[in-house]
Amino acid sequence: MNAYHEERLAELIRSLPPVPEAWVRAAQELPFARQLLDDIVARAEADLEFRRALIADLEQALLAEGYEPDALPLEDLRRRLAD
C-alpha cells in the first residue's frame, strides 16, 4: 500500500467518529417507545382512574402497572395526557 492510500483511508475512517451511545439507544428504541406511548394514552382515555394516577405521579403510576419509565419519552407522555 502506498502512503497516499494509507493516509486517505485513515482520514476517511476518522471522518466517522462514534456517536454518543445514549443517542443511538434512544433512536433505536424510539419507534417502539412511541407505540407503547400510544397504548398507554389509549388506556388512560378508557380508564379514568389510571389517567388520574398518571397525572398525579407519572413515573410511580407507570412502575405500578409494570411499565419501565426510563424507556419512555416521559415529556411526550405528559404533554399528551395534558391535551
Next chain:
Amino acid sequence: MELASLTDARLVARCRSGDEDAWRELVSRFSRYVYAISTQAFRLRQDDAEEVFQEVFARTYEYLDRLRDDEAIRPWIGQLTRRLCIDRLRAGGREELSGDEPASAGVDETMERLDEAFAVQEALASLSENCRDILDRFFAQDESYGTISAALDIPPGTIASRISRCLGKLREAFEGRKPTVEPSS
C-alpha cells in the same frame, strides 16, 4: 443471515415488516453518518446535533413505507439530515441565510467526503472483527496503542504492524466496492 451483512434494501424491507432488531441495525449502520453531517458539514452544537439525530431516525421510521427505492436509503437519509440541519440553523438564527442553503462554505465538499467515508465504513464492516476493531479504535476513536493493547489483549509492539496489515485488507475491500458509491448531495 446476520443483520449486519444484509444489503441496505433488505434491511429496509426487514424494518418495514416490523423487525425490531433490523431497525436497531439500521440506526447503528447510519448513526455515524448522520452525526458527521450535522457536526462536520453544518457544525451544529451538540444539543442541536442530538435533536437532528433523533428527528432523522424518527422520520426515517415514519417514512419507511413511502421510500421509492430501498437501496437508496443512505442518500435519502443524507438528504433528510441535510434539510433538518438547515431548518435547525434557520430556527436558531445562527446563519446568514439566502436561498435554500445556509451560507456555510464547503458543505458539498464535506458531504462528498462523508459519502466516501461511509463507503469505507461499509468496506470496514466486511473485514474480520479484529481488523475492524483495531482500525476503528485507532482512527475513529483516537485510542492510543496502550489503550488498544489493554482492550484487545495484544502486545503494544504489534499494534502498528496489525494496523498496517488491516489497512491493506481495507484497501482491497474498499477498491472492490468503490463503484457502488452514490453521492447524497
